[in-house]
């Protein structure tokens with residue numbers, strides 16, 4: 001929806017960077033915040049936000065889009081205005097990016113997938129370097145090592161981290177290698193392999209499911225005590241009971257993803273097609289299916305039908321995340337007072353768990369986080385991670401008008417405003433161009449709008 005001017009009246013405006021928390025008006029003009037105050041001059045469309053929260057648009061540093069547009073709609077409905085796709089194969093990424101129009105700011109990381117985007121689980125430095133360079137040229141901000149699911153050897157993992165450090169580009173890692181799993185041991189191995197090179201440790205909570213020490217909280221404590229001693233990483237964690245992994249089967253009949261196999265075994269099911277069917281029937285595995293423009297968790301019967309019909313080519317979700325470990329990780333602080341894991345993410349997008357707002361506000365109601373701390377982890381810290389803090393992640397004059405209006409009773413997002421334009425309002429989406437965030441100019445910019453970003457943690 002086109003909107004030159006917009007006045008949001010009498011909402012409870014909360015911002016972490018400026019420590020604002022008061023009922024006031026906001027004027028958005030030319031895509032930016034032009035005024036914040038008790039009685040700003042009303043211009044353009046007037047939105048009555050009395051009784052509502054007015055927050056910066058959420059910045060989600062770990063999402064998935066795949067090649068369809070659903071993740072864009074799901075994230076927008078969840079109040080996200082900026083996101084990083086952690087499995088962005090360039091061609092597939094641009095397919096969904098250019099087909100959805102929700103005003104989302106999106107960056108992507110190109111995945112190193114053995115036998116798909118790299119020749120094997122042990123690619124040479126030459127090959128890795130070539131793949132990284134091509135990804136950057138295409139518009140990615142860096143790469144993702146998908147260790148837990150599709151592992152590289154420890155040697156190749158270390159080489160890839162080093163190659164990115166040399167280019168000062170982003171390297172996100174889902175811990176795990178051909179020698180270790182997606183668990184506390186894989187996490188420890190990653191810390192060793194990364195050394196002092198900068199690395200984005202993906203979803204810290206997912207390595208603390210009790211598989212190594214038998215207790216998720218003990219594993220969270222162990223992981224946090226390691227992270228507190230390091231400062232060359234960035235990290236996020238999510239707050240959702242369910243994970244998301246591929247139901248695809250190899251010709252051998254085994255799940256293609258190691259995480260899927262592990263989740264089945266954890267629930268007491270065999271890691272094969274029959275085991276998956278049993279797990280779906282029992283409710284342990286939930287099939288991700290379609291509903292209109294979005295992905296939802298199907299009930300058992302529909303899930304089983306959909307799994308059979310698609311021959312396993314579906315996403316599955318298992319309730320494997322410990323709430324206690326997730327909360328411990330979300331709340332932990334270093335001696336300096338900074339959060340040990342700086343950002344709240346979802347690992348959502350087209351996986352139906354875009355629950356940062358719902359769960360984050362629940363922690364605020366519980367008294368575990370202050371409202372400012374929640375906004376710090378969901379908006380401001382992620383803006384700093386991406387290097388966009390000069391124009392996003394905060395509500396202050398001159399910044400992009402990326403704002404969400406939230407019903408505090410149920411944490412539902414009622415209105416999403418991206419660069420001063422409404423892209424979602426009470427269940428309805430409006431056409432609004434997406435913007436690519438890229439480290440340098442992508443080779444092909446025809447038909448896309450893009451913006452250069454320069455994350456500080458990669459420049460040091």
Ligand SMILES: [Zn+2]
Pocket residue numbers: 062063064086347
């Ligand atoms: Zn992920």
